[in-house]
Amino acid sequence: MAVTIKDVARLAEVSISTVSRVINDSKPVSPEARRRVLAAIDELGYQPNEVARSLVTKKSNIVGIIVDDIGSSYVAQIIRGVEEVGRMYNYDILLLSSYSDKEAEIRFVQLLMQKQVAGILIVSEILNPEVLAHLNMSKIPFVYLNKYYNVLESPTVKINNLDASEKVMKYLIDEGHRKIAYVTQEKDIDLTIEKHKILGYSTFMNQIGEKKNIFEVDGHGINDGYALGERILDKLIKEEITAIFCCEDEIAIGLINYLYDNNIKVPDDISVIGYGDISQASVYRPKLTTIKEPYYDIGAVAIRRILKVLKGEKLEDQAIELPVQLMVRDSSSGPKK
């Protein structure tokens, strides 16, 4: 049997209330009593039972985080940010993986409510309005993060994607490119962040008065990027494209693989730019020029928002936008023609 507050009280010859006051610093306690309590705690190696505490305070110091898949590296980065900041304020993390299962997301939210978590963080890759409804009902502070979709009307932290595509376009044009293509994901463009990226691309293309070339890719994998290459090669040549901005690093890498296999040199013949700065990006040869999204920061900012609400502070905006960084590496250069 573990040592409880009673044991401490008995040994210190005070009441359990006094012990409680000492460990919580909640009310004045005489120096003498405090000394005895501390001594008793030390002697017995007493550790307050967090569960009992949570029961009465109706608050745990646990933050629940429902992620899509802990295996994705960006998710791991977010968790890292959450974990590290949470730790500074003594919050622990309860981790649940939904694997894009809507039902699971909802079940998990309920589960976290049962566990009296202090806050909830969702990292989803799907659109699930139901889960938002549950969250809003719960009265638990939460932040909803989504890499692909725009989160509206809910607390979130997101990337400034317009800024991202503008940075890329400006760089490319400054390097002398004019025939620039963009590769986007195929679906729900209105709902997704692709909207903003395409806007940035289009604006610049209009500005320099060149024809827009937007290709759609199916899937998120390197294979899909490779398959894309196969599909668009002719068009690339016909349109004399000298630079391609891809919506995801994986796609860019797959595309580079395809080009390499077809004797088209990157960046000499075509510059390829990715998006995301996944770990492979800086290893791959040629090293990928890409947009680095601050996932660690997203996690850190997200948890800070929850902590803020917990402290009773009001949030100004629902959404916080974080800037990105253009990582110029070896898969891009000026056009060599």
Added chain:
Amino acid sequence: MAVTIKDVARLAEVSISTVSRVINDSKPVSPEARRRVLAAIDELGYQPNEVARSLVTKKSNIVGIIVDDIGSSYVAQIIRGVEEVGRMYNYDILLLSSYSDKEAEIRFVQLLMQKQVAGILIVSEILNPEVLAHLNMSKIPFVYLNKYYNVLESPTVKINNLDASEKVMKYLIDEGHRKIAYVTQEKDIDLTIEKHKILGYSTFMNQIGEKKNIFEVDGHGINDGYALGERILDKLIKEEITAIFCCEDEIAIGLINYLYDNNIKVPDDISVIGYGDISQASVYRPKLTTIKEPYYDIGAVAIRRILKVLKGEKLEDQAIELPVQLMVRDSSSGPKK
């Protein structure tokens, strides 16, 4: 205020014990009462308070997992295994990152004890006997995982590393290589798993009667592999090495980079084999021949062990060994001389 067991009892016109019996299926309840309780639960949307439950049962359905760094991909894979299996048995995961801080590991163990977790899983990259001591004191079932060091006298799940190096050596020799080098980490070889890998290497080299060439590398990064290349190039040439087996993929990739930059072709001039099958391994060009360690399985087996103990079953052995897989890809071939 959330709805409690009392509200359900009142609405169903039964006692709270009956409600408890229904939700826990712990004792027979008349069909009629059960029906009313279920209806009331449904109507009120009642969800049992897990915290109160844990307080009385002294058991939570939470498994604590202390990892070195959630950012490492192998750690993420382990967590994935733990999470997925845990979920099947309704266990949740409390995640703590120690970043190789000994003090933190110990603090976290105590924290988890306070939280009444059902089990503890440690994924450490350092050697920390103190934490083992705390763990043993806690009476909480645990498994200690360590990628680099041999865990003795404690429940663990590990890789059969001798098997791993034998597989590599057998493959290389079958391909016709004889001048084979091994790259190891520099320190504590007696304590680390390197011991078994080197044993496998040495055994085979003795068998074919060739001179052993073991190089030591400092650090775990790609840069370190690159630096290694610089240091050993002359020796490689002098000894006419045709294949190098590296203790880590990162080292292998760095080494390949260096060789590539110095006009030595992989695998034509030298075959390079890694260890770990990190995500880059199958993307990198040439794709890395390497040993795939089953991290997902390690996590899954580890949590199963804990669950087993929780069910009161005895463990046969302290350690479970999992087999590895040799992934033959493009960084290796027969010697081309």
Added chain:
DNA sequence: ATGAAAGCGCTAACAT
């Protein structure tokens, strides 16, 4: 400043 006592929501022994 301190203690007694109520009660958080639940389970489980005991009584019926």
Added chain:
DNA sequence: ATGTTAGCGCTTTCAT
């Protein structure tokens, strides 16, 4: 089969 009741370990009024 069902209800009553005593805690689980703690915080927090309410007295003193």
